[in-house]
Amino acid sequence: MESHDHQHSPKSPQTPSPPTATAATTTDATCRKCGSPTTFTPPQPWSEVSPPPTYRPIRSPAINLPPNNHSQQAIILAPVPKSQKVPLVSPPYHFLLPTKRILSPDDIRRFLDSDAAKNFLGFIVALSESIRSHKISDPCHLSPTIDSIVSITETLIRWIDEIPPLQQASRYGNLSYRTWHDRLAETSESLMLSFLPDDLQSATVEIVPYFADSFGNSSRIDYGTGHETNFAAWLYCLARLGLIKEEDYQAVVARVFVKYLELMRKLQLVYCLEPAGSHGVWGLDDYHFLPFIFGSSQLIDHKYIKPKSIHNQDILDNFSNEYLYLECIAFVKKVKKGLFAEHSPLLDDITVVHTWNKVNSGLLKMYKVEVLEKVPIMQHFLFGSLIKWE
Structure with a gap:
């Protein structure tokens, strides 16, 4: 028999799809060069727990784990959260410096069983319902408080132009963000006093920490759903003080939250904020959750735009300025x-879900399970007299 002076490079079967087998098996094959019989050992298949790295995120995620089956089951079985009226506080006021209280899963369960958690989540649901079937540009009630918050947010956006990013080698975490955040910390109290009535001036001790922690962490130079939740908690505190009323809710989403999202997008892009605790490709988004909830509510009963419509670039181009969900999709595709x-x-x-109503209720359940029930996120949440630790 003729000897071989080359290494066999057998005809190999195509790379196996994510498998059920757990061990490689040997199969017959032939040498590509000489046609003689040889053997082929397929590569070790990818386990179902760790799928093949088909995509390398443009941002380096802090966590890149596949969905947890327990979490998925919890989302499916969870009841859809219901809207709740915000309980107002009345004098005499006893405002407190809010502190962190959540350290363990037991603390999470204690929080979620409390009236404070039910009322806070009910406020999120009420905001979602207020924007149902409304475009961003639709007319809505604008109170002096709403105007003040929008003005404050525009000021924060203007600071970014005044504090340009540094030229530095590292791709993420531009150090100029710390300068921006330092200015925020120095002026937060005066920003709050600009719209608080005289009898509520003492509330700054409690609401300023929520506000100051709504725009990212200055030491880690990152931002995530925990900071976004703090912003929602700040708005909830203003609602408890009676400064934001139910007739303001549509404007809270369409004016305040839209402006907040504009600010955060600019901070993310200009200062290259890291995602805080991102789930990478397995998460909804590297930074945000609430705009998907509000945006899906906007699209409920829309005559033409369906969940699968996000794959239509013309729809994204023409309607992302009116619908938060589409804006979020467009931004993800951009970065x-x-x-x-x-x-x-x-x-x-989500695009295979038939109705926006189901998308919205599913996202509300997911927010509770994937944000409010997660210790790494909620360990930074604050408790005082307006959001009590019970």
């Missing part, structure tokens, strides 16, 4: 490279 189904599989999965 992440590669196939949408690979870098955002969860958002892609």
